Amino acid sequence: MVHISKMKKTKGLALLYAAMMLALTFIPAFTFAAEATPAYQTLDELSGKRFAYVNGSVYNQSVQEKIEGTTEEFYPSLSECVAAVEAGKADAAVQLSYCCQLAVNRRPGTVALLPEPVTEVSEGFFFPHGSKLTAQFNDVISRFSEDGTLAKLEKKWVAADESGKTLPEQDWDAPNGTLKFATSGVIEPFSYVGEGGQPKGYDVELGLLIARELGYHLEVFTIPMDSIFASVDSGKADFGGTLTKTPERASVCEFSEPVMPTTISVIVKSKEAVSSGGFLERLADSFKKTFIVEDRWMLILSGLGVTVLISVFSGAFGLLLGYGTVLARRSGVRSVGKIVDGYQALMGRIPIVVVLMLLYYVVFGALDIAGEIVAIIAFTLAFGATAGATMWTAVKGIDPIQEETGLALGYTRRQVFSKIIFPQARQQFTPQLMGQFISLVKDTAIVGYIAVQDLTRAGDLIRARTMEAFFPLIATAIIYFLICLLLGRVLRRIAERYDVTNRPRKVEGVVEK
Amino acid sequence: MSIIEVKHLRKEYPNVVPLSDVNATVDEGEVISIIGPSGTGKSTFIRCLNGLEKPTSGQIIVDGVDMCAPDVDLPKMRQKMGMVFQNYALFNHKLVVENLMMAPMDLLGMSKQDAYDQALDLLKLVGLKDKALSWPHELSGGQRQRVAIARGLAMKPKILLFDEPTSALDPQMVSEVLSVITRLAERGLTMLVVTHEMRFARDASTRVFYMDRGELWESGTPKQIFENPQRRETRDFVFRVRNWNWVINSINYDYAAMFSSLQEFCARQFIGRHITLKCQLALEENTSSILIPLAQEHGIADPHIAYELSVGEGGKEADLSVDLSKFTASGISRDMAVAITDDISKRILENIVQRQYMDSSGKIHFIIG
Numbered sequence: 001m002v003h004i005s006k007m008k009k010t011k012g013l014a015l016l017y018a019a020m021m022l023a024l025t026f027i028p029a030f031t032f033a034a035e036a037t038p039a040y041q042t043l044d045e046l047s048g049k050r051f052a053y054v055n056g057s058v059y060n061q062s063v064q065e066k067i068e069g070t071t072e073e074f075y076p077s078l079s080e081c082v083a084a085v086e087a088g089k090a091d092a093a094v095q096l097s098y099c100c101q102l103a104v105n106r107r108p109g110t111v112a113l114l115p116e117p118v119t120e121v122s123e124g125f126f127f128p129h130g131s132k133l134t135a136q137f138n139d140v141i142s143r144f145s146e147d148g149t150l151a152k153l154e155k156k157w158v159a160a161d162e163s164g165k166t167l168p169e170q171d172w173d174a175p176n177g178t179l180k181f182a183t184s185g186v187i188e189p190f191s192y193v194g195e196g197g198q199p200k201g202y203d204v205e206l207g208l209l210i211a212r213e214l215g216y217h218l219e220v221f222t223i224p225m226d227s228i229f230a231s232v233d234s235g236k237a238d239f240g241g242t243l244t245k246t247p248e249r250a251s252v253c254e255f256s257e258p259v260m261p262t263t264i265s266v267i268v269k270s271k272e273a274v275s276s277g278g279f280l281e282r283l284a285d286s287f288k289k290t291f292i293v294e295d296r297w298m299l300i301l302s303g304l305g306v307t308v309l310i311s312v313f314s315g316a317f318g319l320l321l322g323y324g325t326v327l328a329r330r331s332g333v334r335s336v337g338k339i340v341d342g343y344q345a346l347m348g349r350i351p352i353v354v355v356l357m358l359l360y361y362v363v364f365g366a367l368d369i370a371g372e373i374v375a376i377i378a379f380t381l382a383f384g385a386t387a388g389a390t391m392w393t394a395v396k397g398i399d400p401i402q403e404e405t406g407l408a409l410g411y412t413r414r415q416v417f418s419k420i421i422f423p424q425a426r427q428q429f430t431p432q433l434m435g436q437f438i439s440l441v442k443d444t445a446i447v448g449y450i451a452v453q454d455l456t457r458a459g460d461l462i463r464a465r466t467m468e469a470f471f472p473l474i475a476t477a478i479i480y481f482l483i484c485l486l487l488g489r490v491l492r493r494i495a496e497r498y499d500v501t502n503r504p505r506k507v508e509g510v511v512e513k
Numbered sequence: 514m515s516i517i518e519v520k521h522l523r524k525e526y527p528n529v530v531p532l533s534d535v536n537a538t539v540d541e542g543e544v545i546s547i548i549g550p551s552g553t554g555k556s557t558f559i560r561c562l563n564g565l566e567k568p569t570s571g572q573i574i575v576d577g578v579d580m581c582a583p584d585v586d587l588p589k590m591r592q593k594m595g596m597v598f599q600n601y602a603l604f605n606h607k608l609v610v611e612n613l614m615m616a617p618m619d620l621l622g623m624s625k626q627d628a629y630d631q632a633l634d635l636l637k638l639v640g641l642k643d644k645a646l647s648w649p650h651e652l653s654g655g656q657r658q659r660v661a662i663a664r665g666l667a668m669k670p671k672i673l674l675f676d677e678p679t680s681a682l683d684p685q686m687v688s689e690v691l692s693v694i695t696r697l698a699e700r701g702l703t704m705l706v707v708t709h710e711m712r713f714a715r716d717a718s719t720r721v722f723y724m725d726r727g728e729l730w731e732s733g734t735p736k737q738i739f740e741n742p743q744r745r746e747t748r749d750f751v752f753r754v755r756n757w758n759w760v761i762n763s764i765n766y767d768y769a770a771m772f773s774s775l776q777e778f779c780a781r782q783f784i785g786r787h788i789t790l791k792c793q794l795a796l797e798e799n800t801s802s803i804l805i806p807l808a809q810e811h812g813i814a815d816p817h818i819a820y821e822l823s824v825g826e827g828g829k830e831a832d833l834s835v836d837l838s839k840f841t842a843s844g845i846s847r848d849m850a851v852a853i854t855d856d857i858s859k860r861i862l863e864n865i866v867q868r869q870y871m872d873s874s875g876k877i878h879f880i881i882g
Binding site for chain 2: 273296398401402404405407408409410411412415419420423427500505506507509510511513
């Protein structure tokens with residue numbers, strides 16, 4: 001699901017990219033500043049402070065055992081936790097020590113690592129209950145532990161040298177088929193999104209190596225932390241990982257043996273902000289990290305493609321569905337009207353994000369169905385409900401005498417609707433529907449919850465790497481704004497075309513006698 | 514030969530029975546005006562004829578086809594019967610000419626060119642050929658209603674039904690629509706017109722139906738109905754529609770309502786603009802300059818000024834009378850009342866006469882404007 005299809009670059013985008021590259025050649029290379037000293041030195045100093053955790057993380061339990069009276073806040077990924085610390089919204093962010101170290105390196109001068117780790121943890125893969133994979137994985141893990149493979153992997157993925165961090169090609173035979181592996185994609189160096197949007201990291205490579213030993217191929221997809229267990233539990237993935245085993249988690253999924261004993265650490269604000277280059281330099285560096293490094297703009301572009309795809313299909317199918325509800329209501333059959341009522345009431349009262357997850361994990365839980373398709377179904381249902389209600393209101397608003405006039409001329413009820421009522425109603429509801437469709441485009445930003453990599457999720461993944469909020473968020477915002485603006489223009493054009501009051505006053509295809 | 518035959522037609526709703534038992538026959542080429550008080554089933558009757566309302570019981574046979582038969586092809590039958598509603602209801606998403614082209618093309622399979630040519634002919638008939646390429650909303654109410662009539666004609670119906678075609682129109686637009694309907698009557702089309710326009714009923718129809726309380730009380734030639742009605746209800750109604758009544762019960766009376774009611778009545782009776790204005794003037798002077806101040810002077814809170822306006826033949830003369838019994842009861846003598854009337858005449862004259870002078874030969878000139 002994470003492969004990037006070769007997207008047709010439009011001329012405009014290519015030009016934009018060229019301009020960016022040109023600008024960057026004139027900006028001096030960025031240098032890292034010296035490491036800053038943390039604002040706190042010991043864990044005890046942090047008692048009563050506000051801690052930021054990644055959604056779905058259980059480190060809050062370990063922290064609360066060690067430090068008194070802490071409060072907790074949850075964020076989608078470590079980058080948001082770090083941003084919260086920088087902004088003073090939280091006092092400390094907690095994550096695996098390796099990740100913390102990376103984050104601190106990426107945000108030089110603003111945050112620092114507390115020297116003392118919180119506690120030791122061990123992370124493992126997890127499987128649905130009763131999966132035969134658990135035992136097979138454990139066998140391989142203990143073998144890898146003994147022959148030094150795990151140690152080698154650890155060394156490779158925590159190294160400062162990025163060039164060696166590549167994954168093996170899946171060129172082995174897979175007599176047992178393909179396994180689906182759900183990973184967060186936001187915990188560098190364990191699981192993150194690298195060049196071309198491919199998931200990589202310690203967990204991913206280990207998963208690949210184990211799959212090779214067991215005669216499988218691996219299909220890796222990223223999914224928000226708080227949805228990983230749902231995706232494994234519902235069978236969307238054969239296994240997930242790696243995460244810390246807790247009794248509660250163990251009751252949902254079976255955990256493998258720990259794959260790497262490690263520690264968790266705390267990121268705090270550094271004592272004094274250390275300047276790291278001028279504003280322009282930092283901006284340029286940030287821009288480069290967000291878009292240029294590892295061709296991350298491709299990730300945004302492909303995310304944009306997914307957003308557009310979901311919007312366009314949901315919009316088109318939603319219109320049809322909405323029209324269907326109008327016809328159903330007009331049928332005059334009581335039960336049919338009640339069904340439409342129920343459907344519209346349901347969609348109007350359940351948040352679309354919940355509908356989306358219900359469809360993905362419950363309704364289609366057992367089916368192997370692409371997240372994009374589930375997203376299109378969910379947004380079709382949502383848009384169909386609002387569009388249908390809007391159309392119906394407009395249809396009801398047409399003077400009933402119009403219908404009687406049509407009937408009196410000798411039209412059937414159906415003809416009256418299609419030739420007289422609906423064309424007039426369309427004049428009324430078109431502007432409203434356009435607004436609703438643009439809302440739909442914005443609403444699709446939540447599809448990340450079901451492992452669909454849309455524009456918003458692409459920004460999330462990039463932020464997880466750069467540990468910066470500014471450019472990925474700004475870029476996402478600008479792209480949404482532009483696309484909605486453009487869509488608005490295009491739709492208005494189309495609407496004007498179909499607006500009968502704009503058409504010329506003449507009858508085509510006749511000659512004056 | 515009768516083209517419409519109605520037997521024991523009954524229509525009931527949960528709370529009301531608009532039609533209790535209606536029997537009627539209409540011959541081909543007849544022009545029937547259906548008159549009667551409001552809310553007495555006239556519209557329901559006409560809507561039953563083309564199946565817009567389903568009769569509760571009874572029989573309607575149109576052109577030999579039983580409209581109430583379960584297998585009747587209603588759309589087909591309705592094509593034979595055009596209908597013009599009170600609220601014209603032009604199709605707002607189509608040009609005027611297209612309003613006339615749609616149904617013939619969709620339902621009669623007429624070619625676009627033929628439909629267009631026919632539409633222009635019909636628009637010419639109703640005097641609106643120059644509006645062919647207008648949008649419906651650009652027309653006045655009267656023009657819209659004329660287009661609606663032409664649209665009904667475009668289906669080449671045998672029968673044309675009108676449901677109060679002028680009730681929603683401003684008084685000054687009524688005549689333009691009625692003259693179109695009158696012209697159609699001369700062309701031999703069978704027409705049933707529910708109307709409050711008594712002049713039209715009397716002058717343009719071949720027969721008049723008087724409907725009241727869900728029944729057809731009397732039918733006959735206009736002469737019979739208007740000059741020699743057989744039943745008391747008909748007589749009362751015919752008298753009532755020829756007279757305008759208004760009672761002022763308070764010193765703070767609704768001036769605007771009184772005048773619009775008067776104007777409406779005058780327009781319906783085809784009383785000319787000139788006489789209408791004069792009636793209005795007499796009413797105004799009489800009320801606001803004399804009677805109301807007088808009532809205030811004598812402390813009469815409810816003056817009960819009862820006006821009645823009746824119209825002479827042809828709308829050439831109007832008789833405005835006022836009942837002042839309340840005043841005389843409050844001690845205003847008959848002589849005083851006569852003096853008041855003189856006063857009224859003088860004031861009205863003052864208002865009508867712009868200026869006056871005596872010329873060299875001793876003649877007095879009144880300049881009336």
